[in-house]
Amino acid sequence: MNCTETVETTPANARTQCIIDMPLGLLGFEEFKRFSLLTRPAEAPFLRLRALDNPKLAFLVMPPSVVLPAYGPNIADQDTQFLGLQNAEDGLVLNIVTVRGPQQATINLKGPIVLNRRTLLAKQVIPLNASDLPVAYPLPLRAN
């Protein structure tokens, strides 16, 4: 596993960083194929995805089940095979979050990132039911 856990003196600073391979990059950013996925407990459920070769290419992602337990992207067999997913537990779905303002954020349900937990191989997938999935679903935020 290409993940390192850093335990700091204060648990709040602990973090886990995984290096993931995205051979096809992200749509529109196909040339960037290696990313770090950073988890900080204080930032849960958000994770940070950053291209190793371009630190400016940074995204917030999150597992969709936190806000949409019923989210069901229909992943094509070719994508499942490409990722080497042998069963459902192998796969982790993460969706990209767009911060649009202090009280406004959306999540892209149309182009999820699917990660093989075992191999850390990932792809931004267009599901078979993409036409039914919004690219900017509003995230329910707490009124500050």
Place this chain on the structure above:
Amino acid sequence: MLILSRKLSESIVIDGRITVKVLRVDGEVVKLGITAPADLPVHRQEVYDEIRRSNQEALTRPTDRLPKLAPLAGTSRA
């Protein structure tokens, strides 16, 4: 743009390894079959553009604050 006309069941080949075949013509809808290596992504243009734009908009800036999610109805905050 290279413009070619094809009939049903005819194909074109790109770079000797990608083929596009006309599988079905149903009124205005043309069904295409694409054979390409797995490392060559193929997408409907408008969906590709929509996600590309969304990815672009989603790039975070160092000044961005993390959104504060409302708890799901009926669950406690993690």
